Amino acid sequence: MGNADYVYPSTNEYRQCAHPVAVPPPQPFFKSFKNSLKETFFPDDPLRQFKNKTPSRKFFLGLQYFLPILEWGPRYTFQFLKSDLISGITIASLAIPQGISYAKLANLPPILGLYSSFIPPLIYAMMGSSRDLAVGTVAVASLLIGSMLGDEVNATENPALYLHLAFTATFFAGLLQASLGLLRLGFIVDFLSHATIVGFMGGAATVVILQQLKGILGLQHFTQSTDIISVLRSVFSQIHEWRWESGVLGAVFLFFLLLSRYFSKKRPKFFWISAMAPLTTVILGSLLVYLTHAEKHGVDVIGNLKKGLNPPSFGDFVFTSPYLTTAVKTGMITGIIALAEGIAVGRSFAMFKHYNIDGNKEMVAIGTMNIVGSCFSCYLTTGPFSRSAVNFNAGCKTAMSNVVMAIAVMFTLLFLTPLFHYTPLVVLSAIIISAMLGLIDYEAAIHLWKVDKFDFVVCMGAYIGVVFASVEVGLVIAVAISVLRLLLFVARPKTFVLGNLPNSTIYRSVEQYPTTNDVPGILILQIDAPIYFANSSYLRERISRWIDEEEDKLKSTGETSLQYVIFNMSAVGNIDTSGISMLEEVKKITDRRGLKLVLANPGAEVMKKLNKSKFIETIGKEWIYLTVGEAVEACNYKLHTCKPDATNEDSQPWNNV
Amino acid sequence: MGNADYVYPSTNEYRQCAHPVAVPPPQPFFKSFKNSLKETFFPDDPLRQFKNKTPSRKFFLGLQYFLPILEWGPRYTFQFLKSDLISGITIASLAIPQGISYAKLANLPPILGLYSSFIPPLIYAMMGSSRDLAVGTVAVASLLIGSMLGDEVNATENPALYLHLAFTATFFAGLLQASLGLLRLGFIVDFLSHATIVGFMGGAATVVILQQLKGILGLQHFTQSTDIISVLRSVFSQIHEWRWESGVLGAVFLFFLLLSRYFSKKRPKFFWISAMAPLTTVILGSLLVYLTHAEKHGVDVIGNLKKGLNPPSFGDFVFTSPYLTTAVKTGMITGIIALAEGIAVGRSFAMFKHYNIDGNKEMVAIGTMNIVGSCFSCYLTTGPFSRSAVNFNAGCKTAMSNVVMAIAVMFTLLFLTPLFHYTPLVVLSAIIISAMLGLIDYEAAIHLWKVDKFDFVVCMGAYIGVVFASVEVGLVIAVAISVLRLLLFVARPKTFVLGNLPNSTIYRSVEQYPTTNDVPGILILQIDAPIYFANSSYLRERISRWIDEEEDKLKSTGETSLQYVIFNMSAVGNIDTSGISMLEEVKKITDRRGLKLVLANPGAEVMKKLNKSKFIETIGKEWIYLTVGEAVEACNYKLHTCKPDATNEDSQPWNNV
Structure with a gap:
């Protein structure tokens, strides 16, 4: 200058x-109002591609918009199929033990974990725009369903009502997710900032790990609360009840799982070792119990799993009971959290592979898969980070890997469920702990402290809230601090x-x-x-x-x-x-x-x-x-x-x- | 360039x-943290004047800070006293009928309106930094107390409990106001934007006017709700109960009051006409009833008012009853609203007369006067706009005019209360309506529409919420829209x-x-x-x-x-x-x-x-x-x-x- x-x-x-x-030159009120609305709700201008097209072309483009499979399906090659087959089978081997474990975490019958890895992935494969997302249940949402519904209905005393409430909550979660997408309100998810999610995930992982002490130590009685003080009090007040058989088994399997994770992290080529490890521990654990009859010596096992595909559940929704509000509330909160994880995971991998995903379209896809899932005995699913990372590392090319996984799970449901009879619960606990340890991202927290103290406070607020009070409290604290920051920016x-x-x-x-x-x-x-x-x-x-x-x-x-x-x-x-x-x-x-x-x-x-x-x-x-x-x-x-x-x-x- | x-x-x-x-050069964390805190809570740097002073001087300055009378008292002249005497007597003539009317609006004994114009003005005169604020009860807060407490306790069935709850609510309102000031959290009041206040005041005035239909039409039964639909239904469902005597009397007095307001507005020199008009109507109305014995023909009168000064009421606080939360909630909401009005009024007149008032100090003053007031049978007071404007027009020089008013009210309490025995309620309704019409500031709403559509929406949200639902709903709507705007500015x-x-x-x-x-x-x-x-x-x-x-x-x-x-x-x-x-x-x-x-x-x-x-x-x-x-x-x-x-x-x- x-x-x-x-x-x-x-x-x-x-x-x-x-x-x-x-x-600036004056604009008529309605024109400027229309412009503001467009900037607020359609920043990505999704209708741009429809401009200057014939009506039939427009219809086809619209169909493609909602069913991206119509776009990539015709271009699908045998080469792609080979990659998707490998990655699909890999994630199935992770999905089966994880599905069973997380269903236990939600106090739901273990078989629901398998059901939930069958129908939703098929829906997502048609509607989703991410090529790397692997669909399945997630630990945090499972825990939340367990604790929120458990506050109202006891899962062991009234299992049928509890189950129906879980389906109803999933239905409302899906409805919310799809509506947010259709109404272009996806930005609500943006209010869960990166810092909030780091703290929240870390806190939830800590809580989930603490919950596993029940399984690892073979305890029969356990607190309903999830906060660290109640859990530790519950654990240490019954030292005499600890079962060493169960504890030793758990520690050994956990060590094996962590070792495989460590190895895979060092040598990314051997990602399949950590991907296969959970299934291996399940097989080894089951064999061990079968051969030693440990189930009679204090090692609890899964027991009978019903053979057969998902039974329909749309008759089970509880729309009239006094518990409806509980179901709606649970659905809203878990739905938002699951959505945030799914969108963030999809976006990260899209960034890696240089393609673009549309947040609102993803919401409609995730919402639809939950609505349909809730009608067929599935509970809340999204795109978990761990499974999607395995999918990505296994070289998946399209959402077809989800279809392969679904077929593998279907095969398991039809023929292999009896094999899980002797699977010890302690193995499931070890699988959960090993997966959760990866979610405690202390390096990210240190980075937040270095770069932005306020973000660190948000992160710690979420963590402490989740660990010392409850998941909802942690979430509310973090969002409140984040919004306070925005207001403070304007107020001061x-x-x-x-x-x-x-x-x-x-x-x-x-x-x-x-x-x-x-x-x-x-x-x-x-x-x-x-x-x-x-x-x-x-x-x-x-x-x-x-x-x-x-x-x-x-x-x-x-x-x-x-x-x-x-x-x-x-x-x-x-x-x-x-x-x-x-x-x-x-x-x-x-x-x-x-x-x-x-x-x-x-x-x-x-x-x-x-x-x-x-x-x-x-x-x-x-x-x-x-x-x-x-x-x-x-x-x-x-x-x-x-x-x-x-x-x-x-x-x-x-x-x- | x-x-x-x-x-x-x-x-x-x-x-x-x-x-x-x-x-920028790096700063140690604690220094930058201290700076942010200072900018957030002490933007006006109140300690600046204390720098480099001796300890005794510091103590005196500190005392002056909390008791501004120590600052202006020594400089007080006879010239000032003359002006303050005139303005004090003028506002007393307004305070007496208004006080009685507003106490009726809150379903409290009319005498409380006089009590509340005696103690609080004395406290404010010592602690307040405004020279023009005239202390007294306000219509909107009175209405709110009436409707919020009335939801829980019926004022006619259980008058003692209702009265005690009103004192408790006033106590908590004062506590909140003083704490906000002491904790330098005055900016919370800023979240009630000008647009919110215009809409809210207009809505509240509309609601208050609608409530007066009971008094004007001489109805015995009336809805507890304040929304326009319930009130109009209640009025028109009992057409056969309307009392024409009462209606005619009300219309005549209202016409007289509006005429005097109109005249004073045209000729600001004759402000005292509209200031004296309420007392004149009270005297005329009482005389009329006394001479015609209209109280026996369907014209309700105030009846007996107890002679004597404020009885102590600190023994009456209800800290343990199940109604405590109601009292606290009522205190919080009415306290914030009263504070917003007091601060805004003080600030406007300070701007006119080129002096400065300190928001946080004002809050402490208003809070203290309510805490002390609640111990001596006063309910919520603040600085009403109408009375302060009269004070200003009458040429007040310092807060001494409040002392003069308090003495005049004391005199009334000691000797003149029997004179109000025959005052017809319909006159009080006419006084309230005439005062409220001035609060419906449609010109400000038009200005908002012209300059800023969003502010207009906020204003209308508050108005419609107050008129069609309730005062609290209107307030929540307006604040929510305002905050949404801030968030939207950052989000989009x-x-x-x-x-x-x-x-x-x-x-x-x-x-x-x-x-x-x-x-x-x-x-x-x-x-x-x-x-x-x-x-x-x-x-x-x-x-x-x-x-x-x-x-x-x-x-x-x-x-x-x-x-x-x-x-x-x-x-x-x-x-x-x-x-x-x-x-x-x-x-x-x-x-x-x-x-x-x-x-x-x-x-x-x-x-x-x-x-x-x-x-x-x-x-x-x-x-x-x-x-x-x-x-x-x-x-x-x-x-x-x-x-x-x-x-x-x-x-x-x-x-x-």
């Missing part, structure tokens, strides 16, 4: 040669003094650029947020204080007295009527003190509203400049040719209480 | 002559394309300045809000769409292909870890498409975090410029001397689904 190279004419009207600050905007960078007409923050020079007689303030009702009182006080401090400083050094106050409005994105009142009050204050108020670079929205509220006339159009540089030069010019024309000559000194 | 006048050296390292973008930030203003190095919004020129091969985007978790997904999609649209446009016109994307970060006040991830993803997207990402003018906070998260290294320090102008010149320079050094040469075209 450098120094400006034009000379101001010696009259007062040099502004003619500069660009005036424009009030940064204001700072600008100075002149040497040898330029550029004005920047004095704090950020210590080499800047003061401009004698002129105070330049930058306001770093929109001026809204929430900050207008604050800004009035803070601006008064800036002026006080500047005058005190000038008085103590005996320099030129203050004559002009320039507001750099570049960062003021919007203003409301309270903000305009604030500016009017500030104008009165400056007038009274014999100062001239000058605005620099107000944006389109701000100019529009200043114009409508006649504030431009109050301040005078000639006191609004395009840049801070121009404003300063104009002030300097007037400062050296004439006194500022204070409108309020008889003003008394401002009585600052 | 004009054209830059320095020539870039012909090597690649011309950046040496420009100012580099500075990362404006992004716009910048262009070059002819004959300058200034870049401004293409929409606001239609004369700007495109820069070939370069897309300049401005992001108009902080980049937070709530908008990072949106920004990623929106930025991708800007790039798509720009490439489509360039393709269709066959111009130079896109090479650089410049983000103007001037208006990005802050960034969190989700925002940094978003920038990293955008960097990957641009790399893949063979574009170069350039940042212009990131602020101190943003640079700090980009530095800590190593994003500066990812993007390259040489791609961050101080101004958009510099960035464009650097890009132009490279564009014409060499191809951009895309880091990802083997990138495939971005697969845009």
